[in-house]
Amino acid sequence: xxxxxxxxxxxxxxxxxxxxxxxxxxxxxxxxxxxxxxxxxxxxxxxxxxxxxxxxxxxxxxxxxxxxxxxxxxxxxxxxxxxxxxxxxxxxxxxxxxxxxxxxxxxxxxxxxxxxxxxxxxxxxxxxxxxxxxxxxxxxxxxxxxxxxxxxxxxxxxxxxxxxxxxxxxxxxxxxxxxxxxxxxxxxxxxxxxxxxxxxxxxxxxxxxxxxxxxxxxxxxxxxxxxxxxxxxxxxxxxxxxxxxxxxxxxxxxxxxxxxxxxxxxxxxxxxxxxxxxxxxxxxxxxxxxxxxxxxxxxxxxxxxxxxxxxxxxxxxxxxxxxxxxxxxxxxxxxxxxxxxxxxxx
Amino acid sequence: xxxxxxxxxxxxxxxxxxxxxxxxxxxxxxxxxxxxxxxxxxxxxxxxxxxxxxxxxxxxxxxxxxxxxxxxxxxxxxxxxxxxxxxxxxxxxxxxxxxxxxxxxxxxxxxxxxxxxxxxxxx
Numbered sequence: 001x002x003x004x005x006x007x008x009x010x011x012x013x014x015x016x017x018x019x020x021x022x023x024x025x026x027x028x029x030x031x032x033x034x035x036x037x038x039x040x041x042x043x044x045x046x047x048x049x050x051x052x053x054x055x056x057x058x059x060x061x062x063x064x065x066x067x068x069x070x071x072x073x074x075x076x077x078x079x080x081x082x083x084x085x086x087x088x089x090x091x092x093x094x095x096x097x098x099x100x101x102x103x104x105x106x107x108x109x110x111x112x113x114x115x116x117x118x119x120x121x122x123x124x125x126x127x128x129x130x131x132x133x134x135x136x137x138x139x140x141x142x143x144x145x146x147x148x149x150x151x152x153x154x155x156x157x158x159x160x161x162x163x164x165x166x167x168x169x170x171x172x173x174x175x176x177x178x179x180x181x182x183x184x185x186x187x188x189x190x191x192x193x194x195x196x197x198x199x200x201x202x203x204x205x206x207x208x209x210x211x212x213x214x215x216x217x218x219x220x221x222x223x224x225x226x227x228x229x230x231x232x233x234x235x236x237x238x239x240x241x242x243x244x245x246x247x248x249x250x251x252x253x254x255x256x257x258x259x260x261x262x263x264x265x266x267x268x269x270x271x272x273x274x275x276x277x278x279x280x281x282x283x284x285x286x287x288x289x290x291x292x293x294x295x296x297x298x299x300x301x302x303x304x305x306x307x308x309x310x311x312x313x314x315x316x317x318x319x320x321x322x323x324x325x326x327x328x329x330x331x332x333x334x335x336x337x338x339x340x341x342x343x344x345x346x
Numbered sequence: 347x348x349x350x351x352x353x354x355x356x357x358x359x360x361x362x363x364x365x366x367x368x369x370x371x372x373x374x375x376x377x378x379x380x381x382x383x384x385x386x387x388x389x390x391x392x393x394x395x396x397x398x399x400x401x402x403x404x405x406x407x408x409x410x411x412x413x414x415x416x417x418x419x420x421x422x423x424x425x426x427x428x429x430x431x432x433x434x435x436x437x438x439x440x441x442x443x444x445x446x447x448x449x450x451x452x453x454x455x456x457x458x459x460x461x462x463x464x465x466x467x468x469x
Contacts, residue, residue, distance in 0.1 A: 127435065130434065130435070131409065131433075131434035131435050132434070133434075134434035134451065134452045134453055135363065135434045135452055137452070137453040138363070138366050138434070138452040138453035138454070139363055139365050139366055140453075141369075141453050141455075142363075142365040142366045142368070142369035142370075143365055145369045145372070145373075146365060146368070146369060217411055221364055224365075287368065291364070291368070292364040292365075292368075295364045295367065295368075295384075295386065296364045296386070
């Protein structure tokens with residue numbers, strides 16, 4: 001007749017084999033220890049209630065052999081037992097049975113598993129960080145090459161590179177601060193870029209839904225493009241003049257099941273047409289605006305500036321582009337606001 | 347390194363970062379190569395490999411927006427097109443799965459890439 005193994009049995013078996021036998025804590029198994037011990041242990045643990053069985057219940061052909069075995073057992077409910085097998089002998093020194101003890105090591109095991117898992121997560125994160133850092137340094141190196149243009153003074157190069165690196169840093173900051181599951185929203189993104197630079201005047205109108213998350217593949221390329229637009233607007237366009245007007249309008253639409261944000265950037269009220277000579281970094285800046293977005297996420301982009309291929313009337317530059325949104329986007333509100341970009345006005 | 351190894355060679359550039367892609371393409375063109383691409387996805391790269399039988403060699407960023415570029419590597423190997431990986435990873439997978447392919451880890455200087463690619467072409 002089997003009975004449920006208790007802590008006392010386990011202790012008794014461990015401390016005093018004789019006592020355990022006397023208490024009926026006896027188990028008979030045939031064949032080799034490892035094999036039968038494992039079978040016995042599995043059967044007992046899978047039942048969820050490790051049992052000790054009297055020797056009488058053992059099959060007639062069962063025999064006991066070997067020394068102590070120590071086997072880890074996996075229970076059906078994810079529990080873990082350490083199974084200890086200890087033969088006992090008769091006064092004639094004949095092996096007559098075995099004491100099986102089950103020690104619940106679930107807690108320790110779970111702690112070890114958790115530790116291992118957290119270590120492996122950490123390794124993956126460090127690997128990913130390593131990858132991103134190297135990638136980012138690669139991008140910075142590319143940015144150095146892209147910023148260098150013919151006829152540029154060293155000071156101009158330094159200023160331009162520094163500005164672009166700061167834009168890159170801003171977007172990294174936005175990405176790291178973004179709430180998990182939310183991403184960077186287009187409006188927060190636009191505000192960050194505009195407030196970083198606009199200080200010389202001009203009226204900025206923002207018009208579009210608030211809370212639209214950007215797809216992570218869009219963020220950096222869009223940041224660089226907006227940075228170039230803003231830089232140009234400050235130097236030669238609407239953000240550099242008192243009567244300048246910048247209107248940024250964005251709308252959301254779904255295309256083939258994917259969310260897209262259609263962005264329009266228009267500058268007006270620019271009194272003195274900027275001269276082509278004044279725009280030395282035009283080439284690489286133009287690339288960052290016009291080519292990067294289609295390349296990076298398949299945007300449809302048209303860009304025109306006064307010095308570009310298409311002459312404009314009353315506009316320093318105009319961009320129309322689609323930007324990939326995040327499928328999790330939700331509209332939190334709507335902004336239609338005009339503000340002066342001048343920090344000196346009150 | 348003598349750049350003649352890459353002159354007039356048709357190089358496929360697979361790279362998911364625009365800045366790096368465009369800079370690498372400029373540099374390759376600077377040493378007389380003809381750049382195919384750049385492209386940034388497995389799909390685009392596979393299409394290019396299938397439609398352009400003239401590709402002499404390729405530069406393959408192994409992580410394309412979180413997607414591993416192994417299918418591209420396999421397609422290049424199948425066509426005997428020499429190529430070089432570029433990866434931010436110190437990658438065991440690359441070493442075991444493609445022991446014969448050189449990795450030019452990011453961030454690299456162009457002359458390192460040039461040397462690696464010329465080595466792949468002559469090897």
